Amino acid sequence: MTDPHPPRGLLARFVPRRAGLRALLAGLASALLASAAPGPAHAAEPVFPPAGSLGLVPPPGMTPSEKFAGFEHRSGASIILVEMPPEAWAQINGRFTPEALAATGFRVKGGSEALPVAGGEGFVLRGTQGANGLTYAKWVAVVRGGAGTGLVTVQVPESAAEQVPEAAVEAALRTVAFRAPGSVADQIAALPYTVGDMAGFRPVRTLMGNALLLTDGPKDVDPEGSQTMVIVAPSLGRAAVGAGQESAFARKALGTLREVKDLTVTDEERSTRGDAVVLRLRGSGADARSGRPVAVTQTILFEGPGYVRVLGLTSADRPDALARAERVAASIATRRNGDAR
Incomplete structure (x- = not known):
């Protein structure tokens, strides 16, 4: 499957503005996709x-x-x-x-x-x-x-x-x-994973039937990027990453984040959750439009033939928001035959 995703900027301001956030909404990867x-x-x-x-x-x-x-x-x-x-x-x-x-x-x-x-x-x-x-x-x-x-x-x-x-x-x-859309709660219930801890963030909507957008402010549309934003999205279909390649994959995915310039990875942590590998990166940079200092956290849960990626973007003076985004990531459980694990 080629990259089917909408223009980049979906992540940036809650509304698509620029051309495709590949790593996020094509894997959220090349990806940034709830059964019909x-x-x-x-x-x-x-x-x-x-x-x-x-x-x-x-x-x-x-x-x-x-x-x-x-x-x-x-x-x-x-x-x-x-x-x-x-x-x-x-x-x-x-x-x-x-x-x-x-x-x-x-x-x-x-x-x-x-x-x-x-x-x-x-x-x-x-x-x-x-x-x-x-x-x-x-x-x-x-x-x-x-x-x-x-x-x-x-x-x-x-x-x-x-x-x-x-x-x-x-x-x-x-x-x-x-047709009239279902409620946000109904949309979340149809996702191929569960989120056990929203960490105080407000769900805005789902995207492509399998990605979830969260924020911590009152705006559903935030062109200025003034609110913290968290996106949860799984890979499309089979997207297995070889053992030992998780770090390189995660860094490449983070590098596709067009909303942040001069992005530098400041911390990396690898752990396991059952049979899954969890790779967490933190980074810093500047908002590509305003130049304002920003901080980023990205957690990818590599499980079986696919993965789930959680990306948080916030102002540099909001370290608490990064920690909350990582709480969201820690609570993700993929569904198997209607159950979560």
Whole structure:
């Protein structure tokens, strides 16, 4: 699977503003993705993730994913649904251009095209992207409706063109729909992990069906970055990191944090939790926009074929906030067959 994630800056100001936080929301990694509601792939009505407000009628053969908000096909094709607040439309509309997306490796063919959305509007870009030695046909649709703004990313391996044909993808995109979102509590209950200790942080929303955004202030949207922010997100699918490679992986992931410049790792701690390896980094730097000193903590729980990453970002004068973010990380338990462990 190529990087399906929304633009970078999701982490920075609670609303996407810049191009993709790879390590966080593609692993949160290359990543920064709650099983979808059951239902046959050929259903006439749109299918929505649990507690989600954005859905569509998936192409034949694609079924709800158990790893992220969206749909999968055995061929490796995927549809990923990302929900954002209504105000995100103004932030990203006009930023999704062929030139801007070229920097992510997405080669857009032609320009954007209007996409009909019931009770709203949208546009779609089509093209190709290479990853892991494969070429994918790719569609990126930005939509909005009464419940908010959405990003729909479709990726089909070149080898799966007959199994998930272009016409089926185009038909699915024309069924994008919004509904009233579930409560934040319902969204959290649908995550593929549990958080035993919120450490005083307030849950704002879930992202991509499997990432959780927390803050400690009253703002749900914080363009100035004045509030402490914590994001919890698991890897997409299988993302095993070799024994002894955890530190290098964690440092590379932290290095993708575009919101912080001159980032320096100041502390590293390795421990175990059962069969899992836990790698915690602390760092310092400056806010990329304001120059204000900031502090960062990142904990990655490496477990089996995947991992869960917890990232905290706060003002440098808030060491207590870093400690609280690490309490959140220490309380994470992944679900197995409906249970947490």
